[in-house]
Amino acid sequence: MKVAILGCGAIGGVVARSLRDGEVPGAELVGVVHAGPTDPPDLPVLGIEAATEQADLVVECAGQRALAELGPSIVASGADLLVVSVGALADDALLTKLRDTGPGTLHLCSGAVGGLDVLAAAAREGGLSAVRIVTTKKAPTLVQRWMDAEQQERIRSTAEPVELMRGPAREVTAAFPASANVAASVALAVEDWDLVEATVVADPNAPLTSHVITAEGGSGDYRFEIRNHPSPGNPATSGVVPHAVLAAVAKLARPTGAFA
Numbered sequence: 001m002k003v004a005i006l007g008c009g010a011i012g013g014v015v016a017r018s019l020r021d022g023e024v025p026g027a028e029l030v031g032v033v034h035a036g037p038t039d040p041p042d043l044p045v046l047g048i049e050a051a052t053e054q055a056d057l058v059v060e061c062a063g064q065r066a067l068a069e070l071g072p073s074i075v076a077s078g079a080d081l082l083v084v085s086v087g088a089l090a091d092d093a094l095l096t097k098l099r100d101t102g103p104g105t106l107h108l109c110s111g112a113v114g115g116l117d118v119l120a121a122a123a124r125e126g127g128l129s130a131v132r133i134v135t136t137k138k139a140p141t142l143v144q145r146w147m148d149a150e151q152q153e154r155i156r157s158t159a160e161p162v163e164l165m166r167g168p169a170r171e172v173t174a175a176f177p178a179s180a181n182v183a184a185s186v187a188l189a190v191e192d193w194d195l196v197e198a199t200v201v202a203d204p205n206a207p208l209t210s211h212v213i214t215a216e217g218g219s220g221d222y223r224f225e226i227r228n229h230p231s232p233g234n235p236a237t238s239g240v241v242p243h244a245v246l247a248a249v250a251k252l253a254r255p256t257g258a259f260a
């Protein structure tokens with residue numbers, strides 16, 4: 001399986017180098033599509049057209065905006081698309097275009113969290129009556145451009161954890177596009193954007209990024225607490241995410257014997 005990587009930052013760079021080094025059996029790197037002023041010196045670089053022509057699978061590691069802009073042309077080209085910026089799929093029109101139009105197939109990466117499989121099963125079996133995700137990250141990583149100067153300063157200088165937003169997953173993932181894709185992952189797993197309440201907390205003293213997912217329903221009660229070390233390349237991103245991408249690529253390249 002030939003693979004191109006869209007976005008060569010903290011996630012894409014690790015994924016591309018691992019594929020280049022032959023660490024995923026059955027998967028071969030054709031190149032990276034990047035947006036920086038200088039090419040990564042150690043990786044083959046492609047334009048998006050060459051990537052979709054040459055690759056069986058394009059892996060999006062570039063952000064919600066890039067996915068919205070480039071995703072439709074990738075699946076229209078016939079290449080399959082593996083997505084990490086799943087929050088962009090809160091736009092129903094984009095989700096429909098990527099999932100239902102083809103001919104390329106859309107795949108979602110579980111990214112920084114787990115438990116999505118059992119949440120999906122529980123949502124089907126007995127229905128879920130409440131689903132919540134609370135994301136806590138090191139405070140400065142959560143400053144957003146839409147915040148006014150006073151709020152930005154309060155987040156940078158807080159000595160205590162501060163709740164920045166609590167609301168429907170669709171709104172929270174749009175407000176924190178590089179930090180709350182996980183809210184969208186939970187909503188997509190249970191197939192209900194309105195059921196999932198997401199909260200984002202800025203903690204000045206959080207050495208690890210945490211995501212606490214709780215759900216209750218007819219088949220049981222669920223609680224997952226995920227505590228990830230931040231990526232050395234980007235403190236807003238959990239270090240495990242590129243490895244979740246590589247696990248997903250491995251499963252697509254050689255599906256036998258993998259969890260479905």
Ligand SMILES: NC(=O)C1=CN([C@@H]2O[C@H](COP(=O)(O)OP(=O)(O)OC[C@H]3O[C@@H](n4cnc5c(N)ncnc54)[C@H](O)[C@@H]3O)[C@@H](O)[C@H]2O)C=CC1
Pocket residue numbers: 006007008009010011012033034035036061062063064066084085086109110111112113177178179181182185233234236237238241
């Ligand atoms: N599903 C999940 O659990 C998670 C999802 N993410 C998503 O992954 C994205 C990437 O995360 P990182 O690698 O940490 O970010 P990063 O900022 O380190 O890297 C993103 C790279 O994409 C490039 N880029 C942006 N637009 C592009 C375009 N149109 N074409 C080519 N390259 C483009 C940037 O120049 C940058 O090098 C985040 O923005 C977020 O949406 C991040 C963490 C967890």
Ligand SMILES: O=C([O-])CC(=O)C(=O)O
Pocket residue numbers: 111112177178179180181182183209228236237238239241
């Ligand atoms: O990496 C994480 O822990 C979560 C994250 O940034 C996201 O969901 O966008």
